[in-house]
Amino acid sequence: MQFRAPKGTTDILSDIATKWQYLERKATELFKAYGYKPIITPIFENTEVFQRGIGSSTDIVQKEMYTFEDKGGRSLTLRPEGTAPVIRAYIERNMNQLPQPVKLYYMGPMFRYERPQAGRYRQFWQMGVEAIGSDDPAIDAESILLLMNYFKAVGLKELILYINSMGCESDRPKYIQVLREYAGENRKRLCRDCQKRIELNPLRLFDCKDESCLVVMGDAPKLIDYLDEGCRRHFGTVKHYLEMQGMTYIIKPELVRGLDYYTKTTFEIVSPLLGAQNAIGGGGRYDRLVEEFGGPPTPGMGFALGTERLAIAIEEEGVSIPTEDKNDVFIAVADDVVKPAAINLLYALRSRSVGTDVDYMGRSLKAQLRAASRRGFRYTVFLGSQELEIGIVAIRDMESGEQQEVKLSELVQYFSGIMERV
């Protein structure tokens, strides 16, 4: 085998691609219902967009970016996530001149240089929304509710919603200092990795699975308790709006997320059926990001969901996705001399949006029937010299096997009628 798809990438074959199209169609409907409009940004950006947007200390920027130089010597990067490009576009295209908030959604591939594993690929697909310009906690709740409702709309049932508040920039340094002190006092009871985390990234201490660490961190001070008055009230209102819609959630104080730009609300939705990479969607508020990009102080809130993880979860839950067979009519050609007439009929039907196909393999009539059957056509039309002469063709229902005769001149009418009824 000479050529293979690059490591961590794969071809999405028709069966799965069809399901993805359904998922994207459903998402589009719902995003639209919530007032979001589409935006399509470039698949690569100047590298600084991500360095600045995501934060240069994050794993994404430090080790996961597909960065390359183009022939003009520019450093470009395949987008590892969708928020930074949207914010760049918001500022570049002066969307602060539009009525606020600006509510946008996107869907498409993202790229991260990581070791592949279950639910993780180097090219993966995300759908996401961003609401830029409002700091209303109702927007936070809307984002969370939209994502949860979408998952429910496509049939998922077993979901866990985690929420947290990261506080403002002013809260976090204060808290981190407290956390460091606490961890330092208990240093001996922490595992080696965690001892390093005290300096590197103390928030990560909460993620350790080591038993001793779990005990220590169970009693650790929580960020939520160090929020200032405004952040606390904001978080309370978000929770209230969630409860009003009957949404149950679990507060997870250690929910930090690996992007530097989050402030206040963060959330994550997990499917317990998924394996190690079980976050199927997540997001949060980013009130400093626009400023970070050099724009005016502008709050924002958004989420992203992983399309393949969603598809896997749906598969695991055994939810069936409706797939439609576009090909409805097969024209079986009994005699080579009528092939031109068959082709005419083919395009006549297609022009009326009746999914139609013929044999292109020079098959015998029997083989044509077999192929039509395997490909799942609903009807087969028999066309031969006789039919052409008398102007009447046989239509076979491929499920029941019953046949009926229809005038050739009325055939197009006949099928477009049937298809409209369906």
Place this chain on the structure above:
RNA sequence: GUGAUCGUAGCUCAAUCGGUUAGAGCGUCGGACUGUGGCUCCGAAGGCUGAGGGUUCAAGUCCCUUCGGUCACCCCA
């Protein structure tokens, strides 16, 4: 970036202590009295055993390297 594990037809798998022309099921294609599918039966095509090197009289099988898959860590969708 770290670790574990695996790599034989399109797919799922066989192949005794290393031992002749590497097999099967499914799928694909064709046929079973001349213009009618699905079931059944028959037949055909399809593999440099991931790649490269080594050990051996002999390698799918043992060793090394490399590429890739899978799973986990880190982290995330």
